[in-house]
Amino acid sequence: MTPAPGSPGDVLTLISAGSATTRSDLARLTGLARSTISQRVDALIERGLVEETESGESTGGRPPRRLRLHTDGHAFAGVDLGATHCRVALMDMSGRLLAECEDPLLVSEGPETVLAHVDGRLDRLLAEAGRPRPALRALGMGVPGPVEFATGRPNNPPIMPGWNDYPIPEHFADCAVLVDNDVNVMALGEQRNAYPGIRHLLFVKVGTGIGCGIVAEGRLHRGARGSAGDIGHIRVSGHEEAGCRCGNSACLEAVAGGAAVARRLTELGVPAETGADVVALVQAGDTQALRLVREAGRLVGEVLAGLVNFFNPEVIVVGGALSRVHEHLLAGIKETVYRRSLPLATHHLSIVPSRTGVNAAALGAGILAIEHYLSPDNVNRLVNP
Amino acid sequence: MTPAPGSPGDVLTLISAGSATTRSDLARLTGLARSTISQRVDALIERGLVEETESGESTGGRPPRRLRLHTDGHAFAGVDLGATHCRVALMDMSGRLLAECEDPLLVSEGPETVLAHVDGRLDRLLAEAGRPRPALRALGMGVPGPVEFATGRPNNPPIMPGWNDYPIPEHFADCAVLVDNDVNVMALGEQRNAYPGIRHLLFVKVGTGIGCGIVAEGRLHRGARGSAGDIGHIRVSGHEEAGCRCGNSACLEAVAGGAAVARRLTELGVPAETGADVVALVQAGDTQALRLVREAGRLVGEVLAGLVNFFNPEVIVVGGALSRVHEHLLAGIKETVYRRSLPLATHHLSIVPSRTGVNAAALGAGILAIEHYLSPDNVNRLVNP
């Protein structure tokens, strides 16, 4: 059931999105009477979800009292679980970062160890921000593998031994927990922070692996089994010799992933092991590395060219480890996409580097948590007993 | 603004979908009081949208009065405009076919001529079905090219000379007109008729060209510029020699489209010009034709394998002219998709031939029209003065 127009949740959504900052705005936008709006806003204030700030500027009459989210007393967490690191961000209801931390941590140590670590970091960050544990309303988590979003259970993740089907939410009994693929939360964070008006966006992460988060109609597309966006094993032409860990050959990841580029560099006599090594070499001005990164961009671009025709996004954001040298990667991507995609699809297409940087995933996961908590359905439940 | 739960439109949606056939069902499903439901249903009956039928079976008490859409007095049209044909289907509100016709017609004759023809056929079909012209509530149309759905204007369609930016809806002043790409309406029709529970579905049309309709979250995905699903110009590996009319080479359409298969057959000494010729040859048992169709299936499958990883659909439906010999085409497609896509994405994936047949597009276009008319927003407008 969809919420009624102008319901408390709807009102809060407008305030949260910044579409409305006064009661008058709300009345205009919802079409409800001013008296009704006042009543709704009062309820939201009473529940601690909204607060009044100083009076705004008069436009010739009585100045309005500005409304905004009441960000005290609540906290939300975003967790970015990588293969070898764990980043936790504590945010308020408006999405502002309150505190954060990052530690090296092997996801392969298994769920109990890793989630206990997360739990400890949450306590520390909450203390830092001066908020009690019960203030934590919801937690979002991005993990490096496929997840069944509805239940928060990893689904045969290749690089998360011991996590298969583990019910992550049950580890945090006192607050709502939303678990998603790391690339999905990065896509969400980028779209919400940098491209709020864009309805169709792809976020491509080029690191050791290659993945893609899909925002369609402003919402994450996860597909039937939650495995949408797994573009690392799409075939690219002319590289039949490259075998991939998935058992096939000529997979995008096997020829353009960070590890693949490093291996090819090593073959050329420039020792490199990981994507980070490649980035360092490019930054040091190594021309072989630069050439190979650009070539990797072309290969990613070949796959993206097809996806642009298929999905017709407005924006493609390129992130991940290799994007630290994004000029060269992007150059290769753009070159191929604009050559191989149809004009109608590329005419208004932007291909840009990620703006959110290293904590993109943690912030995106936090946004997942906040949007869950502020969803009209949830707010209506909070307001009506 | 989303409609309120249990609004007249919501009630009608449940009846239309077959989820509820009695007042009691509606009360259970909406959570509203039985008295409220009765009132809503009365309003819908008064407006001629719903009718009572005979009593249903008792389950131990008073038998319920069954409700269904009141299909008399309304009519909806679906128009399938092809490059060389025009098919018009007249349907009632439940999606049942009332009358239909097909004529050879060159879309290249331009909008005035073609739309005048459609108009004439509409009158004839309405007369056949015994309904007056004003009974026509909405019209859906599928055209062979990209369309800006919101305005119903073709967007630089390659095979529709004279139609660029032509405002098709203005030609039919008295009823709502929805114009979409032909593959999109085929996808919609197939999903609604044959796979109502499936949320993510791809419809692949293999004919002279190759296109794809995308259903995501149960709704058509049209993309940013309405060009989503144009998979005919995605690159396939190992066919650099094949030039395409789009200016690139190795496009899927240039190696696996009906015209391409026909050309390759001709080169092998078996004369063929169009996809229809190829179908005839296969049906006649020509082994060369059979082999090439299967090979075309493999090529389509290579592209679909990537799209399966990216989009993660539950069902892929294969339609279009070449699918009349779908055993061979499907065999090639399945072979490649199941080899090249990730297990998580293929595990619950079905690849099936289209069930709706030659009038798939016309029926899908009609469904577009009906769903527009029965959308909760529109129904609420109809019921409340």
Added chain:
DNA sequence: GAGCTTTGTTCGGACATCGGCGGAAGTCGG
């Protein structure tokens, strides 16, 4: 400071919804 404008609150009335009651219309068991 009077009048104007805009914002926000108060309050009575209109309207929709709820839920109990009773009648209608069937089944079931004796």
Added chain:
DNA sequence: CCGACTTCCGCCGATGTCCGAACAAAGCTC
């Protein structure tokens, strides 16, 4: 065949929600 039971449906008073007019508040303009 008939009464008990079940389910469906309409009626109606009670309840609560929402609206809109009137009013108060707080600024601007002259």
